[in-house]
Amino acid sequence: MKPKINSRVWAAVSYLPPFFALLLFFKGKDSLVFFHARQALWIWLLFVLALIVILLPGQFFALAKWPISITAALLFIFLLVNGIVDAFRGKANPLTPFGEYVQRQGFFQSLHK
Secondary structure (H helix, E strand, O other): OOOOHHHHHHHHHOOOHHHHHHHHHHOOOOHHHHHHHHHHHHHHHHHHHHHHHHOOOOHHHHHHHHHHHHHHHHHHHHHHHHHHHHHHHOOOOOOOOOHHHHHHHOOOHHHHO
16 A cells, blocks of 8 residues: 555655654654654764764875765765655665664654654
8 A cells, every 4th residue: 555645745855954853753653754754864864974074184084084975975865865766656665774773773763653
């Protein structure tokens, strides 16, 4: 059974930065929106991590930070697009590499009651 169109649109909107936090609280009863909001949270944390790595000072970090941050940025873009497409399709596929871990740990599960 496919989720309603409204649910799929909200699930896709949850990948926009301020909305994943709001949708966790206000649309937490909808399982598709809740799933994608939690996925979006860890994807944006990956983006913040890439930004932090770019800002590291020092000569050692000058050599190491660019490959790490470029890889993280490309992974972020891939996961973001893949998550939005899955949301519009109404699918709840955990995104690699951390999606299954996030779902298994049950982060913010108390909001989904």
